[in-house]
Amino acid sequence: MPAAPASSSPASKSSAATGLxxxxxAPSGAGKTSLVAALLERDPALALSVSYTTRARRSGEVDGRHYHFVDHARFEQMIAExxxxxxxxxxxxxxxxxESSLRKTLDSGQDLLLEIDWQGARQVRERFPEAVSIFIVPPSLAALEERLRGRGQDSDAVIGERMAKARDELSHWDEYGYLVVNDHFEQALGDLSAIVKAERLRTPRQAAREQDRLRSMLGGMPSDMPGGRPGGRPGD
Ligand SMILES: Nc1nc2c(ncn2[C@@H]2O[C@H](COP(=O)(O)OP(=O)(O)O)[C@@H](O)[C@H]2O)c(=O)[nH]1
Ligand SMILES: Nc1ncnc2c1ncn2[C@@H]1O[C@H](COP(=O)(O)OP(=O)(O)O)[C@@H](O)[C@H]1O
Incomplete structure (x- = not known):
């Protein structure tokens, strides 16, 4: 586990304008990048966070789109800053x-998706307890290895390393709010879409969006109160 990031600004605000x-x-090779790419294609309201990494660029990867590729010195400098x-x-x-691009996106009201490992997910949960976390599992370890080989991007040594790490990543499945099995791609994609949709339909989000409608029917609903009545509602 790395030390927590140096900056310690307060957790995000949960206002109506803030994106989800x-x-x-997922363990490397489980299919998260393919699934997330398909989800984003389906759902233009969802933005993908572009991470910084010191890893070498794979063929087909574009700097600034798949990752911001930086050297170790630059990465250490960013940690220090x-x-x-x-x-x-x-x-x-x-x-x-x-942090800056994450906050900019959320503050603009856009929903944002982070594709990160379990260590990062833990840190995000600490800072944003309301974050929706999803863990993707492959149907089996054999399928995982087959997918890593089929991707044709990594050497045998790198694949061996990723397989060795897979169990470690998998062991953190119970820290997540949702679990999706990526056996049949379309089914897993449907599951991911359903999670995003359901989260958007949760009452606190809908209360913010549908304030005027609810107020017109109920005759006054203080907008600063979740759901417009004391005590909020189940599931807050
Ligand atoms: N904590 C953290 N993990 C990340 C970030 N970006 C990518 N990862 C994770 O790093 C691991 C390796 O990613 P990558 O080198 O792209 O390999 P792949 O997962 O096999 O495609 C994966 O578990 C990613 O989810 C990030 O910004 N933060
Ligand atoms: N449900 C699936 N069935 C078969 N192959 C899959 C499935 N999902 C993804 N793949 C393939 O497995 C490989 C690894 O997927 P990728 O999205 O790169 O995984 P990750 O980002 O988790 O490392 C890719 O070649 C991808 O096309």
Whole structure:
């Protein structure tokens, strides 16, 4: 576990204008990048956070789109500056989420998805207790290895390392709010979509969006009160 990021600004505000924060983790090769890409295509209201990493760029990866690729010195400098809301070291490389872009997106009201490991997910949960966390599991370890090989991006040594780490990542499944099995791709994608949709339909979010409608029917609902009545509602 890395030390907590140096910056310690308060957790996010839960105002109506603030976007929802989704965190997706999975062992390497489980299919999270493919699933998330398909989810984003389906759901333009969802933005993807672009992490910083010291890892070498894979063929087909675009700097600034898949990752911001930086060297170790730059990454350490960003840690020292408190630029990361979370960061972790995975497979001898460092990965981190910049706080400024995360806050900018959420403050603009857009929903944001982070594709990060369990160490980062823990740090995010501490800072944003309301974050929705989703863990993706492969159907089996054999399928996981097959997918890593099928991706054709990593050497045997790298695949061996990722398989060795897979159990470690998998052991954190119970720290997440949702569990999705990525056996059949379309089914897993449907599950992810359903989670996003259900979270958007939760009463506190809807109360913010549907304030005028509810007020017109009920004749006055203080907007600063969750649900417009004392005590909020179940599920807050
Ligand atoms: N904590 C943290 N983990 C990240 C971040 N970006 C990527 N990761 C995780 O780092 C691990 C390795 O990612 P990557 O090198 O792209 O390999 P892949 O998962 O096999 O595609 C995965 O578990 C990612 O979820 C980040 O910003 N923070
Ligand atoms: N449900 C699935 N069935 C078969 N192959 C899959 C499935 N989901 C993803 N894959 C493939 O597995 C490989 C690893 O997926 P990827 O999205 O890169 O995983 P991760 O981001 O978790 O490392 C890719 O070649 C991808 O096309």
């Amino acid at each position: 924060l989704f965190v997706v983790s 408190g630029a990361f809301i979370e960061y972790a070291r995975v497979f001898d490389n460092a990965y981190g989420t910049a």
